[in-house]
Amino acid sequence: MDGEEPKKGDFFLSLHLNVQTMSQLIWIKMANLVFELEKKLAVQLPSPLSSPGIKRNIDKMKTVLEEAGLLSLNPAGERYTETRTDLEASITGADAGDLVVLDVIKPVIYADQGGSRTLIQKGVVIVGNK
Amino acid sequence: MSTTINFAIDLGTTNSLIAKAGNGTVDIFKNPAGMKLTLPSVVAFRKDRILIGDKAREYVEKDPGNVFACFKRKMGTSESFFIPNSGEFKTPIELSSIILQELKHFIFTGETPESVVITIPASFDTIQSNATKEAGYAAGFKEVLLLQEPIAASLAFANKEGKTGMKGQWLVYDLGGGTFDVALVKIDEDEMKVIDHEGDNFLGGLDLDQLMITQLFIPFLEEKYGVRDLTAKMLRANGIYNRLYYQLLYKAEEAKIALSNYPTADVEFDFTDEEGTVQEVFFTIDREAFNGCIREKISYSISFIRRLLERNRLGAGDIAEVVLVGGSTYIPLVRSMLAAELAISVNTSIDPTTAVVEGAAWYAGSRMSRLEPSVMKSLGEDGASKGKKKDAAAGGVEVKMAYQVNTRENEEYFAASVKQFPVGGFYRIIRSDGGFDSGFKPVAARISEMLVLMPGTLNIFQLRLYDAGRVPLEVEIPEINITQGRFSVYGQPLPNDICLEVDDADNKITHLEVIFERNTILPIRRSVTKALSRTIVKGSDDQLLINVLEGSRYASPPSNLPIGVVAITGKQLSTDLVKGCDIDLTFEISESRDITVTAYISMIDAEFTSVFSPSTRTVNIARMKEETDYLYRVGDRQLSKLLAKEQYEESAVLQEAMKELEVIQRELKKMSADDVTDARYQLDDRKRRLAQVIDSAEKGDRMVLLKEEYYAKKEDYYEMLVQAGDTDLLKRFAALGAEESEWMEHCSPRFLRMKIKEMDRLSWNVRRKDLGHVTAIYMYYAMKPDDAYSNIGEIRLLKKRGDEALTRGIVDEILAIIHRMYELLIDKNRDETMTGTGLRG
Numbered sequence: 001m002d003g004e005e006p007k008k009g010d011f012f013l014s015l016h017l018n019v020q021t022m023s024q025l026i027w028i029k030m031a032n033l034v035f036e037l038e039k040k041l042a043v044q045l046p047s048p049l050s051s052p053g054i055k056r057n058i059d060k061m062k063t064v065l066e067e068a069g070l071l072s073l074n075p076a077g078e079r080y081t082e083t084r085t086d087l088e089a090s091i092t093g094a095d096a097g098d099l100v101v102l103d104v105i106k107p108v109i110y111a112d113q114g115g116s117r118t119l120i121q122k123g124v125v126i127v128g129n130k
Numbered sequence: 131m132s133t134t135i136n137f138a139i140d141l142g143t144t145n146s147l148i149a150k151a152g153n154g155t156v157d158i159f160k161n162p163a164g165m166k167l168t169l170p171s172v173v174a175f176r177k178d179r180i181l182i183g184d185k186a187r188e189y190v191e192k193d194p195g196n197v198f199a200c201f202k203r204k205m206g207t208s209e210s211f212f213i214p215n216s217g218e219f220k221t222p223i224e225l226s227s228i229i230l231q232e233l234k235h236f237i238f239t240g241e242t243p244e245s246v247v248i249t250i251p252a253s254f255d256t257i258q259s260n261a262t263k264e265a266g267y268a269a270g271f272k273e274v275l276l277l278q279e280p281i282a283a284s285l286a287f288a289n290k291e292g293k294t295g296m297k298g299q300w301l302v303y304d305l306g307g308g309t310f311d312v313a314l315v316k317i318d319e320d321e322m323k324v325i326d327h328e329g330d331n332f333l334g335g336l337d338l339d340q341l342m343i344t345q346l347f348i349p350f351l352e353e354k355y356g357v358r359d360l361t362a363k364m365l366r367a368n369g370i371y372n373r374l375y376y377q378l379l380y381k382a383e384e385a386k387i388a389l390s391n392y393p394t395a396d397v398e399f400d401f402t403d404e405e406g407t408v409q410e411v412f413f414t415i416d417r418e419a420f421n422g423c424i425r426e427k428i429s430y431s432i433s434f435i436r437r438l439l440e441r442n443r444l445g446a447g448d449i450a451e452v453v454l455v456g457g458s459t460y461i462p463l464v465r466s467m468l469a470a471e472l473a474i475s476v477n478t479s480i481d482p483t484t485a486v487v488e489g490a491a492w493y494a495g496s497r498m499s500r501l502e503p504s505v506m507k508s509l510g511e512d513g514a515s516k517g518k519k520k521d522a523a524a525g526g527v528e529v530k531m532a533y534q535v536n537t538r539e540n541e542e543y544f545a546a547s548v549k550q551f552p553v554g555g556f557y558r559i560i561r562s563d564g565g566f567d568s569g570f571k572p573v574a575a576r577i578s579e580m581l582v583l584m585p586g587t588l589n590i591f592q593l594r595l596y597d598a599g600r601v602p603l604e605v606e607i608p609e610i611n612i613t614q615g616r617f618s619v620y621g622q623p624l625p626n627d628i629c630l631e632v633d634d635a636d637n638k639i640t641h642l643e644v645i646f647e648r649n650t651i652l653p654i655r656r657s658v659t660k661a662l663s664r665t666i667v668k669g670s671d672d673q674l675l676i677n678v679l680e681g682s683r684y685a686s687p688p689s690n691l692p693i694g695v696v697a698i699t700g701k702q703l704s705t706d707l708v709k710g711c712d713i714d715l716t717f718e719i720s721e722s723r724d725i726t727v728t729a730y731i732s733m734i735d736a737e738f739t740s741v742f743s744p745s746t747r748t749v750n751i752a753r754m755k756e757e758t759d760y761l762y763r764v765g766d767r768q769l770s771k772l773l774a775k776e777q778y779e780e781s782a783v784l785q786e787a788m789k790e791l792e793v794i795q796r797e798l799k800k801m802s803a804d805d806v807t808d809a810r811y812q813l814d815d816r817k818r819r820l821a822q823v824i825d826s827a828e829k830g831d832r833m834v835l836l837k838e839e840y841y842a843k844k845e846d847y848y849e850m851l852v853q854a855g856d857t858d859l860l861k862r863f864a865a866l867g868a869e870e871s872e873w874m875e876h877c878s879p880r881f882l883r884m885k886i887k888e889m890d891r892l893s894w895n896v897r898r899k900d901l902g903h904v905t906a907i908y909m910y911y912a913m914k915p916d917d918a919y920s921n922i923g924e925i926r927l928l929k930k931r932g933d934e935a936l937t938r939g940i941v942d943e944i945l946a947i948i949h950r951m952y953e954l955l956i957d958k959n960r961d962e963t964m965t966g967t968g969l970r971g
Contacts, residue, residue, distance in 0.1 A: 036398075043400065043408050056714065056730070063657045073585075078540070082176060082185055084582055085163040086565035089188050090376030103373060105380055105399075110563060110584075117587070119564035122164045122184070124380060126373050 027065065028109055028121055031072045034061045035107040038074075071110040073123070075101045080127040086119055092128035099127045135275065135497045137243040138490035139233055140282070141226060141250075141262065143202040144307035144334070146171050147487040148233040150243075151495025156488050159236035163564035167484060169236070172199040173228050175213045175220075179569035180556075182232040200308065201225045203331055205265075206258035223265045230269035231600050244501055245273035247494040249282045249486055252313045252327035270601050273501050277493055279304065279486050280313035281322050283455040286489030290480050298450045299325070301435060301474070304486075305464065306456035308334035312434050314442060326442055328434040335458040338424050339382040342415075345423040347378050347397070350413055355403060374401045389420045390460040421463045428467050435472060446473045457483045526550040527595065527605045533581075536613045540585065544610065545578045546593065554598035559610070562590040570600060583614040586651055615651040624650050628719070631677040631687045632971035633663045634884055640966050641884055642690065644683040645717050657716045663970040666707040670700030674707065674968035675753060676715060676727055684877040688757045688821035692814065695750045696727050696740045705734055713969070749810045755798045758817055762791050765824040772827075780827065787823040790816065825878060836882045837874070843886060847893040854896045863892055904944050908932055911951040919954040928954075 038058050045051055065072060080089060080099040086108045091099065101123075108123035140147045145168040149158040158167050161183065174186035174197040181189070189197045196215045204222040211220050234242070250262050259276055266274035280302035299316040311329035315322060348360050357363070357371075364375035381397055388395035394416045400408050435452075439445070452474050458464065459482045469476045480488070528549040534542055544559070551573045559568040559579055566582045573595060583589045591610035595603045629642035646654055666672050675697055681690030711733040718726040728739045765788050772781040794813050801809065844867065851860050866888055873881065897903045912929050919925040932947045 040400075040410070043410075059657055060659060060714065066656075081580070081582065082174075082179075082181060082189070083566055083568050083580075085185060085561075085567045088164075088184060090379070091188060091192050092372045092376065094192075103377070105377060108565070110565075117563040117584075118165065119163060120165050126376050128373070 023068070024070075024111065024120070027068045027070050030061075031065050031070050031109055031121075032106055034058065034065065035072060035074065035104075039104070069112050070120075071112055071117070073108040073110070074104055075108055075123050075125060076104045077101060080125070086122060087127075088122040088124050089127045090125075092126060094129075097129050100130050101125045102128050102130075133499055135243075135245040135247055135273070135494040135499050136491070137237075137245065138247040138277075138282075138487055138494040139230060139249070140279070140487035140490060141202065141229065141248050141265075142171055142306065142486075143200055143309045143331070144171060145169065146229050146233055147484060148236050149484075149487045149491040150237070150239075150241075151491040156491040156495075158484055158487060158491075159233075159238065161236055161564075162238065163560075163567055165564070169229065169233060170199070171202065171226075171229050172197065173201075173220075173225050174198075175215050176569070177215055179571045180228070181567075181569040182228060185567070185569070198225050200331075206255065206261040223261050223268060226262065226265035227268035228600070230265060230271075234269070242270075244271060245275070245499040246271045247275045247277050247490045247497070249277050249279045249490050251311060251329070252278050252280050252324045253311070253329060254278075268599070270599070273499060275494070275497060277490050278313075278324050279311070279455075280315050280324050280327070282487070282489035282493065283453060283485040284315050284322055284489065285492050286480050286485040287453050287477060289489070289492050299444075299448065300450045300477075301438075301452045302455055303431075303435070303452050303459065303468065304455040305431060305458040306334050307458075308332070308336055310334060310431055310434070310456075312431075312438060314438055314444075326438055328438045330431075330434070333427065333431060334456075335383075335386070337427060338458065338461075339379060339386060341423045341427065342382040342386065342420065343378050346415055346419060347382065351411070354411075355409055357403070370402075370404055377401065385415055386420070386461070389415065389417050390462060393417050395420075417462065424461070424463060425467075428461075428464055429471075432467060432471050449474045451475045451477045453477045453485075455482050455485045527552070527603065529593070529595070529605065529607050531593070531608075531610065533610060533612060535611065536615075537583070538615070539583070540614070541580045541582050542612050542614075543578065544581050544591075545576065547576055548573055548595070549575075551575065552595065552597050552603065555603070556596040556598075556600055557593060558596065559591050559593050562592065562609075566591070570596065581610070581612065583612060586615040586654075588613045613651065624648055624654075624719070626680045626691075627683045628693070628717070628725075629679050629681070629683050629687075629690065630658070630715070630717075630969070631675070631679060631967050632660065632969045633966035634887070634971050639880055639883075640687050641880055641971060642679065642683050642685070642687055643971060645678070646719065653718070653720050655716065655718045657714060660713050660715060661970040662707055662709050662711050662713060663966065663968055665709045666698075666703065666968060667700050668703045668706045672968075673697045673699040673752070674713075675750065676729055676969065677750075677753065677967055678717070678725060678727060684873055684881050686821065686825055686878040686880045688761055689818055689825050689878075691818065692749060694725050694727060694740065695753065696729060696738060697750055697753075698729065698731075698738055702738075703734070704736075707731065707733065749814045751798065751801055751803050751810060754810070754814060754817060755795075757821075758791055758795050758798065761817070761821055761824050762788065762795065765791065765827070768824065768827050783823065784827045787820045787827075791820055794820075833879055833882070836879055836886070840882055840886050840889075843889055847889055847897075850893060850896050850900065854899075856896060859892060859896065863889070866892065898945060899941060901939055901941055904941050904948070905936060908936065908944050908948055911948060911955070914955070918956060919951070920956050921954055925951065925954055 041054060041058070045054070062072070075087060078101050080087065080101055087101070092102070103126040104123060105126070106121065106124040108119070109121035110117050111120045134151075136151050138149050138151070147158060147168055149156050160167055161169055164184070166184075169183045170187045172183065172186040172190060174181040174189045174193065176189070176193070176196065186197055187199065190199055196213055198211055198220070201211070201222040205226065207222065209222070211225070213220060230248075237243070246266060248262055248266050250259055254262070262276060263274045283302050283304065284300070297317065299314060302313045302315055304311040304313075309329065309331050310333040311327060313327040314325045316325050344361065351357060352360050360371060363369050364371040364378075366372060377399055381399055385395040385397050394414050396412065396414050398412045400410050402408050439449075452468050452472065454465070454476060459478075465476050465478060468474070526549070529546055531544070531546040533544040548557075555573045556570040557573045557577055558570050559581065560566065561581075561584075563584065565584060568579050571577070571579070581589070581591060589612045591612070593607050593610060595605050595607070597603055624646055625648065627644050627648050628646040630645050631640050632643050634641050645656055645658070662674065666674055675695060677687070677692060678694040679687060679690035680693050711731065714730040714732065716728040716730075720726070724741055726739065726741045728737060730737045765784060769781055769784050769788060772784060794817055797809070797813055848863065851863055866885070912932060916922045916925050928947055928951055932944065932951075935943045935947060
């Protein structure tokens with residue numbers, strides 16, 4: 001018996017999801033690059049306001065990422081606990097006392113689709129005592 | 131009636147996976163925290179909680195006494211591990227069962243499988259195999275089937291290649307994260323068997339990363355930055371370079387993956403040296419250098435194959451192919467050395483990281499479960515099944531929770547009292563977006579936890595209770611909802627969408643674009659870049675309008691509340707603003723609801739800022755005049771329609787509204803642009819109310835027709851695009867219909883018209899090549915009387931030439947004629963034209 005043809009609605013849905021998934025990987029790469037760029041500029045420029053043009057461009061890039069449904073967060077300086085599944089941590093020094101995020105190699109990225117948020121990239125961080 | 135098993139688990143030494151077969155495909159489930167396919171096979175018994183997977187792996191080196199990895203190697207031994215933190219002993223079976231249970235949490239479909247296929251290495255003896263089975267039962271499965279990993283991988287390949295693949299005998303080369311196995315597999319009368327195997331439990335991808343660090347990274351860093359004895363300094367726990375070590379581990383893995391796909395890889399990172407200077411490191415590694423440092427290890431792995439072949443008195447000619455399994459087999463050198471040194475063809479047709487679980491799932495999908503569902507059901511009714519036991523265990527459990535619903539803190543204290551809690555049981559709290567997991571914690575009459583919150587948003591957590599065997603209990607516990615963020619003085623999120631009015635140049639109307647969605651928590655900031663839709667001449671009265679409105683994004687702009695307008699007139703400009711130039715707009719709403727709009731025009735390097743607050747509403751008189759004129763035209767047209775249909779009752783309401791509009795129009799004409807009274811606000815309120823009347827009068831009637839047009843076109847264009855086979859356009863077309871169900875019921879006719887136009891535009895490239903379609907357009911213009919065109923002589927000639935062109939059937943020729951006919955058309959239905967905002971939508 002021949003199978004039923006897929007309904008048009010299903011086709012639209014699956015097509016839409018595929019489009020999102022494929023482009024999402026590229027957007028994640030872009031989010032990582034924007035993060036690295038910002039990190040480098042923070043080291044080289046005395047203050048973010050010393051070049052409003054650069055800051056404006058970085059902000060624009062972040063806006064574009066948000067429009068693509070990605071929320072990129074930099075956890076630098078935040079308290080680290082073992083319950084934080086949004087971070088993939090390497091722990092330096094002794095595992096004692098209050099740990100904080102000392103260095104961020106990759107940012108935390110959430111995807112926002114239809115109002116529901118999902119962690120799609122764990123932040124790769126180095127944690128330790130201050 | 132029995133069913134197939136379907137579920138399969140690859141219980142690996144370093145990583146584990148879970149998959150399900152069904153409807154002719156295999157789905158591999160992802161970890162809800164981070165969406166990774168693999169779960170590291172590591173369990174950590176921290177002071178007050180049990181962590182599993184990625185989180186547990188972080189503590190392997192820091193807390194080795196309480197963290198357990200690679201316990202698969204100890205399966206079937208009498209060894210048990212002492213846990214200093216709890217004073218208990220755990221067997222490898224118990225640890226494996228924890229991993230198996232955790233994998234069950236990956237199943238997002240809500241199913242709780244009772245039967246499963248679990249894979250085991252070819253080297254596992256009967257005791258080790260039985261120990262794996264036992265772990266499966268301890269994890270709550272009632273039926274456990276074992277399958278050897280090389281067989282599972284072979285099934286995945288066989289399935290990929292159809293029945294013709296996998297003939298005679300072949301090798302399965304499995305180089306994973308930390309272990310290496312090679313097996314000789316044979317097919318004999320449709321039965322697959324592992325004939326012999328070899329392996330090394332301490333060879334894998336991690337060893338290759340280490341080689342890269344010691345042979346490539348460290349010599350480079352020592353030479354370039356003059357650091358001596360870097361290895362020793364990096365490995366010192368509190369040393370200055372300890373951070374660098376972890377960074378290098380990550381970078382080495384990244385470079386290894388890049389070198390599997392490209393001939394070179396860039397390594398880029400910063401580190402702080404002993405003087406406290408931040409050093410920016412950048413260097414390139416080529417595949418040759420990488421191959422140089424791992425060649426010996428790969429050669430070593432091949433020596434196992436030689437041994438295996440010699441022992442079985444086989445030559446290369448006796449082996450059909452080498453099947454590759456394990457993430458490290460992505461490395462090109464592995465593939466080329468295997469092919470070159472063994473002279474056996476290498477099969478790389480399937481994803482080596484998931485081959486084992488995929489093959490196991492295919493197997494599970496073909497094996498009938500021996501559990502009788504009917505028996506299960508009756509057992510359940512007797513109260514002896516797991517499900518019933520769960521209910522019994524959960525019976526009487528009552529949970530009362532206490533926490534702050536709104537907070538400004540990044541972490542919030544959560545407490546709950548649990549009445550009649552299961553003795554020896556656990557609880558676990560998980561954030562719905564995957565960013566927080568409490569791990570398993572022992573349940574008591576009072577439980578508490580610091581919940582880590584995502585800033586500026588609603589955080590949803592789920593508390594679940596488990597029995598002593600970590601089987602979830604069916605207790606109804608409401609979600610924990612905590613909103614993190616600084617609240618405005620009004621103590622509420624945005625009550626309506628905040629939108630920007632933009633031009634739809636094709637339709638000669640304006641529409642709304644949402645800037646901040648309803649329910650967003652204040653303060654908030656967002657930037658958008660828009661292009662100028664028309665040139666604004668220096669010194670002219672023409673103005674660029676940044677009109678911010680509050681109300682539904684699907685409504686028409688005049689019916690929403692204007693909360694702020696920034697008008698940039700030609701008089702303020704030092705040079706012309708050319709159509710198409712970019713304008714960066716930044717919108718900010720403070721906690722006290724002040725709205726700041728900043729427009730930066732890069733072309734003239736000028737910034738315009740305006741701050742509005744709800745108490746000082748801004749109404750632009752020129753804009754209001756334009757809007758009332760537009761509304762009048764729309765209302766007038768609608769009124770004629772109603773009167774023609776003799777719908778006097780409806781037309782009376784509209785007539786009233788039109789009269790009032792005329793009054794507003796008169797008042798506006800009298801008003802100067804700098805009027806200081808509050809008359810403009812009163813007029814604006816009246817205008818908005820009338821806009822709603824006209825909108826709804828137009829809406830009911832037009833919407834039915836527009837919806838019909840929308841759906842009919844959607845179907846036609848879809849068929850047309852499918853026939854044309856343009857996948858790119860199809861994707862864009864599908865994206866256009868996204869969230870259709872959400873907006874269709876609430877949108878304004880303008881919005882729907884805009885959607886139809888978008889579809890028209892998208893499909894035009896296909897439609898313009900379709901003779902039938904082009905003919906229909908031509909006929910539309912040809913049927914119009916000659917006096918509808920500005921040049922009767924030319925239109926007659928065009929119609930004659932058009933009729934001839936139709937007989938020839940040349941699409942481009944007919945199109946050229948249509949274009950000219952359109953140009954000559956007197957009434958191009960431009961009665962809805964308005965100047966607009968100047969911002970392209």
